[in-house]
Amino acid sequence: MKKYNKAFKFRILPTKAQEILIHKTFGSTRLIYNMFLDKRIKLYESEKKSTAYNAQAKELTSLKKELEFLKEVDSMSLQITLKNLDKAFQGFFKKITKYPKFKSKRNTKKSYSTNNVNNVIRIENGRLKFPKLKCLKIKLHRLVPNTHKIKLATISCEPNGAYYVSLLTEFQLDIKPVPNDNNIIGLDYFSKELFVSSENQRGHAPKFYNKYHDKLAKEQRILARRTKGSNNWYKQKLKVGILHSKIKNSRADYLHKLSKKLIDKYNAICIEDLDLKSIKIKNLAKHTFDNAWGMFVLMLEYKSIFSGKQVIKIDRYYPSSKTCSSCSSVKSTLKLDEKIYSCNCGLSIDRDLNASYNILS
Ligand SMILES: [Zn+2]
Structure with missing residues (x-):
């Protein structure tokens, strides 16, 4: 227990x-x-x-x-x-x-x-x-x-x-044992959206989310123009606060549905154990769906506990992006703008899909 x-x-x-x-x-x-x-x-x-x-x-x-x-x-x-x-x-x-x-x-x-x-x-x-x-x-x-x-x-x-x-x-x-079958999926964290799976599904940030964000940016610009501490400033701050909680709630709702779908369908989900802090420092997470990945992983984990399934975390230092999913050779460098992973063995594949294959294997 x-x-x-x-x-x-x-x-x-x-x-x-x-x-x-x-x-x-x-x-x-x-x-x-x-x-x-x-x-x-x-x-x-x-x-x-x-x-x-x-x-x-x-x-x-x-x-x-x-x-x-x-x-x-x-x-x-x-x-x-x-x-x-x-x-x-x-x-x-x-x-x-x-x-x-x-x-x-x-x-x-x-x-x-x-x-x-x-x-x-x-x-x-x-x-x-x-x-x-x-x-x-x-x-x-x-x-x-x-x-x-x-x-x-x-x-x-x-x-x-x-x-x-x-x-x-x-x-x-009680923790149930993981079923011994091939009903397993690998997810590669993808900073611009959310993930790319080894079945080439993409976890997108929903459209309404971007719409809210444009609106929030507009309301924040208005807030910046108001005199701090004035009544109009407080009114505008309240407006921004309401938008923030709307965004928070809709994001949680969306991630709940997405994680539930994956947990219902697969017996085990393999993911990278990311150090989100270091990603933030490198400024990669600027366009991330608000670090939704961290929340998404937590949801996957606790939903897996309740349904007797398993979330398997891969060592964060494993070079999932640089490794060829076909011949296992590892590149010494892979630039961020290289969208296609091409290897001497002849493999030419979307870089995130390649990474998700590696996470799965
Ligand atoms: Zn190769």
């Missing part, structure tokens, strides 16, 4: 009173984040010392005695806020992320998270039981299986005013 995580996201329909409490929690978690970020900065400036999470958690407890309104909101959400601040610093110390920034009140993305202690968060009679909010109306478009334990919940409000809850669950699963 192995442990896995899976998140379920649902639309929620809070009452007016619940909406007010949700926004108070957004406000309180933001306040705590900014306040404790400020404390950390000041302590570092004066004594060159860093604060640990435990010390800040103690401070929070005494702060709650001073600031009554903090008692109104879910206390777990405040603790998680401190943990997130700590994570932000750990990421900075490890040089993974930038120095933590203050959270703005006008940020269009609002959310807070809370832990599921003593099973207070649960779905009961088609409703969501939640700390402080008690009973929330929820649109259950799918079931959370009984075998899944809810660990963490995040409530968010999108720029268009819609509320969501994301439930992070944990479950255990």
Whole structure:
């Protein structure tokens, strides 16, 4: 048995009173984040010392005695806020992320998270039981299986005013053996679109996606012309935010369908284990379907777990593009603009198709 995580996201329909409490929690978690970020900065400036999470958690407890309104909101959400601040610093110390920034009140993305202690968060009679909010109306478009334990919940409000809850669950699963047949496909990552398969299928970025992108570029140009901080600027920023979430949702939807199709059809899918960061550095990913590949691979992986199929990753240093899929000889160089792979053995083939053959074999 192995442990896995899976998140379920649902639309929620809070009452007016619940909406007010949700926004108070957004406000309180933001306040705590900014306040404790400020404390950390000041302590570092004066004594060159860093604060640990435990010390800040103690401070929070005494702060709650001073600031009554903090008692109104879910206390777990405040603790998680401190943990997130700590994570932000750990990421900075490890040089993974930038120095933590203050959270703005006008940020269009609002959310807070809370832990599921003593099973207070649960779905009961088609409703969501939640700390402080008690009973929330929820649109259950799918079931959370009984075998899944809810660990963490995040409530968010999108720029268009819609509320969501994301439930992070944990479950255990037996891994089925891979069927021993030839129903296997190789996918070569293709930066301009998404992939080329060993059956010469191409995973395209959908047309609507490019249309959204043109629109986004236009709205961002308008935003750049507005005076930062003015009402019109905020209005335009909201417009850009809505477009961003539309793009995000449609991309996820498209990738879900595409990955499902492949998992349904094949028993195993071979892919390259790419270092997307280094690709980004080389500036190859500029026209990539927004690094959709990373998300696509994750979807393939978890869908394969659920359906007893397998995703096989090829060593990232394997020269899939430079190797001849017919005679296995390896070229010392292959320029990016060489669209056709031609070999001394007589093979002349689309370079990405050649690579996908190699990944498959
Ligand atoms: Zn050859």
